Amino acid sequence: MIKCAIIGVGGGRARGLAEAYGHVTRGRLAAVSTRRRDRLDAFAAEFGVPARYTDYREMFEREKPDLVHVNTPPSVRLEIFESAESAGVPGVLVEKPLAIQGEDFLAIQAFARSARVKIAVNHQLHFHPRRGRLQQQVRDGAIGNLRFIEASAGMNPAYQGTHALQAIGAFNPGAAPVAVFGQVSGADGLAETTRHHYAPDECTGIIDYDNGVSALLRCGAVAPRVIPGDSVNVHKRIAVYGDRGFVHWTMHDWESRIDDVYERGEHVYAEEDILGQAAMTEAMIDWLEDDAAVHPLNIVSALSDFSVILGIYESALNRAVVSLPFTPSPDLVGKLRATLG
Numbered sequence: 001m002i003k004c005a006i007i008g009v010g011g012g013r014a015r016g017l018a019e020a021y022g023h024v025t026r027g028r029l030a031a032v033s034t035r036r037r038d039r040l041d042a043f044a045a046e047f048g049v050p051a052r053y054t055d056y057r058e059m060f061e062r063e064k065p066d067l068v069h070v071n072t073p074p075s076v077r078l079e080i081f082e083s084a085e086s087a088g089v090p091g092v093l094v095e096k097p098l099a100i101q102g103e104d105f106l107a108i109q110a111f112a113r114s115a116r117v118k119i120a121v122n123h124q125l126h127f128h129p130r131r132g133r134l135q136q137q138v139r140d141g142a143i144g145n146l147r148f149i150e151a152s153a154g155m156n157p158a159y160q161g162t163h164a165l166q167a168i169g170a171f172n173p174g175a176a177p178v179a180v181f182g183q184v185s186g187a188d189g190l191a192e193t194t195r196h197h198y199a200p201d202e203c204t205g206i207i208d209y210d211n212g213v214s215a216l217l218r219c220g221a222v223a224p225r226v227i228p229g230d231s232v233n234v235h236k237r238i239a240v241y242g243d244r245g246f247v248h249w250t251m252h253d254w255e256s257r258i259d260d261v262y263e264r265g266e267h268v269y270a271e272e273d274i275l276g277q278a279a280m281t282e283a284m285i286d287w288l289e290d291d292a293a294v295h296p297l298n299i300v301s302a303l304s305d306f307s308v309i310l311g312i313y314e315s316a317l318n319r320a321v322v323s324l325p326f327t328p329s330p331d332l333v334g335k336l337r338a339t340l341g
């Protein structure tokens, strides 16, 4: 049985990580760490976690976990990766977004080139049962040759944009982005906060892939609303078009038209999500047990995705197409604040 731990259980997201262990058969949640003692004790008591720490380094030293969930703000990524590497932690599942801007992106990229620790990014929607079935259908050629992909999310790129971008890659696996043309607006999401999810409020990006597929990404208020109501966090969706038909997934339903046969159905996001989180964790255990079973959400593919987000910012600031891969310029968040604020 794999020994698992979570860093950062004071916020809301850690509950979803812990609840998924009810569906993980080869791993158990053995330890948690968070700096606030009251939150630590409340969380550990609720989920029956035996080992509790206010310092994650001490948790690495004493518990020797096999798999660690990094559930901290994006400003606290690399220091935990480095600490995990020195402590000999074999695996890390880190929450999105992987980075904030060019500086930390480049530092994480440099770290990943030589690190032994296996890292994947927590884009659990890839493993939602319904989305997984649609991804498999498209991979099996059900909609023919891919023509165009269109993905969107109701929140900004830092909060939800990387989910939408990862979805594009999930339906177009193995293809590398080669160019991006972007537009951004809105500075509310660039204001200083302790959550460090800095991003313009809205963005669009037209992304070209090396297999000839183009994709449109829309985040924030420019994204289509998929159900009525005021909530901004319930609109993640993706539509994938091929020369034999299309598939369309949203957080609440799905539809497809393949060779003139139309189908649709509904799902409950929370039910899909807990199963997706568990399946993503099991896939991490596969990778820990077999070097060849590389996790589809591995850090190399996540870095490639994140470079597209940075490319959108760079493209919008310079009013130019950005060829990928590229080296982001310094202080993109500062430049976005100066331009949009």
Ligand SMILES: NC(=O)c1ccc[n+]([C@@H]2O[C@H](COP(=O)([O-])OP(=O)(O)OC[C@H]3O[C@@H](n4cnc5c(N)ncnc54)[C@H](OP(=O)(O)O)[C@@H]3O)[C@@H](O)[C@H]2O)c1
Binding pocket: 007, 008, 009, 010, 011, 012, 013, 014, 034, 035, 036, 039, 071, 072, 073, 074, 076, 095, 096, 097, 122, 123, 124, 158, 159, 194, 195
């Ligand atoms: N995949 C998804 O569907 C999904 C959904 C929601 C959120 N998320 C992501 O999950 C992450 C966490 O979200 P959340 O809502 O739980 O955030 P949060 O409320 O900001 O909590 C983050 C945790 O990080 C810890 N932390 C903050 N600074 C730290 C530091 N310097 N060193 C160590 N720990 C630190 C905090 O614990 P202490 O202060 O007690 O140490 C807190 O428990 C975010 O990146 C978010 O985007 C993902």
